[in-house]
Amino acid sequence: MGKALEVIGLSKRFLGLQALKEVSLHLEEGEILAVIGPNGAGKSTLLNLLSGLIKPDQGRILLLGRDISHLPPETRTHLGLGRAFQIVQPFPELSVRENLLVGALFGKPGLKRKEAEAWVAEVLDLTGLAPRAEALAGELTLLEDKRLELARALATRPKVLLLDEVMAGLRPKEAEEAVALVRRIRDSGVSVLFIEHLMPVVRALADRVVVLDHGEVIAEGTYEKVAQEERVREAYLGRRA
Ligand SMILES: Nc1ncnc2c1ncn2[C@@H]1O[C@H](COP(=O)(O)OP(=O)(O)OP(=O)(O)O)[C@@H](O)[C@H]1O
Ligand SMILES: [Mg+2]
Incomplete structure (x- = not known):
């Protein structure tokens, strides 16, 4: 299996704030990957860069091996990159x-x-x-x-689907149904990268998890693995305190 999506050294600065700092990650074909992290970690910025709504300062984005870093959003859609938004429109x-x-x-x-x-x-x-x-x-x-x-x-x-907190606001039973739906979508041949705050959803759905904090990847692996890592716990506790 090849890489559905590859992100290499992606950086984005907003005025004084480094929202993403040399982020590298990938999505395997047929995989469901969760990107998690505390508020302000850079998750939505990453998705906006992937779908082409904003431009990176540095780095590259490959869709099925093809460099899409400088293509407009609609061309990315035509090449097989789909996106669902948190705010339904x-x-x-x-x-x-x-x-x-x-x-x-x-x-x-x-x-x-x-x-x-x-x-x-x-x-x-x-x-x-x-x-x-x-x-x-x-x-x-x-x-x-x-x-x-x-x-x-x-x-x-789409061959690759980006989901931005699509479960937000759903009751647990409804979120379960949505999880089943995303699985069916993957089984139909679509690779999925999703952002989600609801940890039960991440645990149920993700084959693999990438954790962002302050614009950097701080952990990567199965849900069970990253949930135990000290750096991940600290990132979440630090913000809640
Ligand atoms: N257009 C923008 N202009 C200035 N700063 C921005 C802009 N978009 C995002 N930021 C800042 O960049 C940082 C990362 O924001 P981002 O929205 O990517 O975080 P997030 O991980 O999606 O957070 P949340 O979980 O709250 O949705 C934040 O500090 C945010 O305030
Ligand atoms: Mg966000």
Whole structure:
């Protein structure tokens, strides 16, 4: 298996603040990787750099071996990088199906309408949204909203999916369902990098965990391994105190 994503020496400074400092990490093909760390560690900055919303000061990002560091976000999407946001932002006056069609057509320019419709039907099945396909996006429950946000990212046919705290606000039972959904997405052939504050979710979902603190990678390994490391405990305790 190759590398779905490779980050090499990525740095980003905001005015006086070094938000990321020479971060290197990778995502294997077929892997689910969690990026965790205390508030302000640089997690969202990393995701924004990966999806191209902001530009790095230094470092490179490879998507399936190809350097995407200087490509705009939409080109990254076309090359197979999908992203779901914590703040769900569908078109509220369009149906669930229509929202996904927009995603499918946006993700792959030149895609035929029939092919897009067939793909959307698959995504509706995979995400459990098929019974709600004709509902307006603005009428969904919070759990359905989260499913739609995942489905919209999937509609662009990503090979690599970036998730930014998509479980936030869900009840434990709902988070369990969302965990199962992300597993199904991985099993369908998508590599997943996710940011999450909920440790039970990280533990249940991640094959491997990378811990950031003050913009640097301070630990890497299985959940059980990193959770025991002194540096990780200190990073979390230090902020809570
Ligand atoms: N656009 C920006 N301008 C200035 N500073 C920023 C900007 N974006 C992030 N920062 C700062 O960079 C640091 C890292 O922020 P980031 O949002 O990446 O952390 P995070 O790990 O996602 O935190 P949280 O868990 O609270 O979401 C923080 O100190 C933050 O205030
Ligand atoms: Mg964040």
